[in-house]
Amino acid sequence: MDKKTKITIKDVAAEAGVSFGTVSRVINDDIHVKPETRERVLQAMQRLGFVANRQARSLAGGKTNFIGLLVPDLGTGYIGEIIRGIDAELTLQGLDLVLYTTHRTASKEAAYVANLAQGMVDGLLLVLPRNPADYIGVLTQRKFPFVLIDHQGTGKDCPAVGATNWQGGYDATEYLIKLGHRRIGFITGWMDLGCAQDRLAGYRAALRTYHIPEDPDLIYEGTFFQPDGYTGAMKFLDLPNPPTAIFASNDVMAMGVMDAVRMRGLRVPEDISVLGFDDIPQASLVRPALTTVQQPLENMGRVAAQMLLDLIEQPERKVGRIELSTKLVIRESCQPPRC
Amino acid sequence: MDKKTKITIKDVAAEAGVSFGTVSRVINDDIHVKPETRERVLQAMQRLGFVANRQARSLAGGKTNFIGLLVPDLGTGYIGEIIRGIDAELTLQGLDLVLYTTHRTASKEAAYVANLAQGMVDGLLLVLPRNPADYIGVLTQRKFPFVLIDHQGTGKDCPAVGATNWQGGYDATEYLIKLGHRRIGFITGWMDLGCAQDRLAGYRAALRTYHIPEDPDLIYEGTFFQPDGYTGAMKFLDLPNPPTAIFASNDVMAMGVMDAVRMRGLRVPEDISVLGFDDIPQASLVRPALTTVQQPLENMGRVAAQMLLDLIEQPERKVGRIELSTKLVIRESCQPPRC
DNA sequence: CTTCTTTTTGTAAGCGTTTACACAAGGGCA
């Protein structure tokens, strides 16, 4: 049916018997078009199967309608959830997503940002940026719209969305304490990341509140990957006085913990309580279902996208960090310690 | 430092003391530029921090340097692995990825494809397309380059890459049989997908080869999600004569199976052997580590990207389906049945 | 029926490149 190679606004204009300017106005929902003319144009577009050329619109209009998304990796469902939120919001505005995976190579990150900011996209969304200090300065100075997702740290006041990691760490620890636990093992995330630091700080604060002395043996430094949970738990279980509960800084490490516990012939939660962080989809699917601190990942993506859109609209507007609240989701992996 | 808003080739031309045509030639690695001129231009570009405008290049050059990627979802690591491969290959060619997540809404799929094919991208990569029949015709007829990933079915001979699902199903079943199992439960994937059908067919073929009668009670129809594995296994275990091994059509369902087995107070692999399909990163991390059929996911992505690039180069070339071979990865979740 | 507004529509000038074509140098050769 479509024998023509490319249908342009001129073709549509000819078909509808108007000038191409009018067609352009119809495309852009310009007010100044007589309803019946608009209708005629719309039908012509329909008939010809016209789709506006993106590149041309961008060139002439000065905006690309692309948003750049930089993510470290797509291995865990974690980032998938965030993207889902971003995607939902962007689709509403007819914007498309250009995906860059940095695979944890910090160098690529800065290079990508430099290029993208040169007009390839209208705005930038950075998930779990590794060392944003490298380019935030440039971005800010150039007034290029961007939003950081799940990062805090540089102390600089720049647009970011994250979760209340400190509070999440605190709440979870408090929950374990109230269940009666006194020796609670903690497995940290990758401590270069602010979120990992905050979760640990929350854990510590809760212990302090309840006058439980902190034991350095009960803190194992991990990197957010499952094997850390396994190894950390093994180490805890080797202790002369092992913990009765283990709180891992994310769910996948918590699953590593569960494996280790089972490996030792112990049971969750009867012998050891296990608590995670994130509430990835899998958390509710393992047995026992994991009690965890829920991060509103999808919502974080959504909010970040909204912030970015606002920023694109009004670049002057000053926005800072937004923290979405975490929520303790109680399932089956924790119970009071054995007497 | 960059006080100028936009640096164009004209600025570079002025800086280098040449015409903008020459600058363009330098950008495009045109042979007809005197080495020293090239050098001068390059330095000017460097000095000015010039980055070519993507939209303008696309408009004038006729290609966008974008590849469209349609995926159903990013929940499981499965697609992340594929993207990693695609990404690696595309980066080599300086192409960027525009991401569309259809979230299993078939309607969005067709709409996206229609738009994208209208010049928004140079080619299309479709991962696990739901009902490609809707648009393959249009794409083919219009000679628009595309490659299907992990799909077979329509019988039409179109560019696709997948894995040897049948063989994988066969090999795994044979392995279980050789371990001594006679009653092997099978949990299917979502049967609308060709890969799910093939795995089941492989399972059946192996049974036939070894003259083991097929028992309809030992086949549970799932949809590739973890709860299916759980439910299916529960159903098997309720049988008067339950299976001694369970083969799930993907790893996440196999993990559901493990949960169910544990829930019943049984042990993997002592009481029940469990086998998966895919070899997602998690498979080696759970305890017992999952024996599974490895799909070369990253490589599938890479090969698909290469095929697409070839197709873009020579649109006339006829390419069909490529199948990458699966491999049985033996870990800890299977052993001979108890006497 | 003018004249002045207020829509509505047409026109032309870009947006930043690529690329076919024209033109200016340098050789090589007779």
Next chain:
DNA sequence: TGCCCTTGTGTAAACGCTTACAAAAAGAAG
């Protein structure tokens, strides 16, 4: 020295659209 090739460089015309600005049509008011 003159002529023809190369090789390197400049020029102008697209690419398909947006958007001021100008022009025409349609009301409103007198």
